[in-house]
Amino acid sequence: MHCPRAVAVELGLHSARFANQNGMHPTDVRALIALMDAARAGEEMTAGRLGGALGQAFFGPLIGSAVELLQGYDDRELAAIRSFLGGVRAAAAEG
Incomplete structure (x- = not known):
């Protein structure tokens, strides 16, 4: 149980560093991830879907x-x- 938690913490810190280095808010990073996931899946991303994805994820x-x-x-x-x-x-x- 400690290993998955440690990985989650490190990934969170990595995302925070990325956000900080690029003048972004953590929510911006989550939005970017949602956009990349949609692009990989060949799906269109609308503002409504993005908001839903961010809200559901959080x-x-x-x-x-x-x-x-x-x-x-x-x-x-x-x-x-x-x-x-x-x-x-x-x-x-x-x-």
Whole structure:
């Protein structure tokens, strides 16, 4: 388990160095990768597909993990979680 994590960390650092050396933001690098993947697959890349690819790449794994985690809670616990998160959201909205 440590080896895949170490590889992921190194690839992330490599991407960050590339972004820094080229005056790019990390999101720009992810967009570039999505464009290169589409070109290799012979697929057209639209702004909508690019946005979806970036959003899915960033949020998809987190959302999947969160949904899986929530399946371990009963209805009462889920209600408490909803209430807490709703309160945090309201507090953040107030500034």
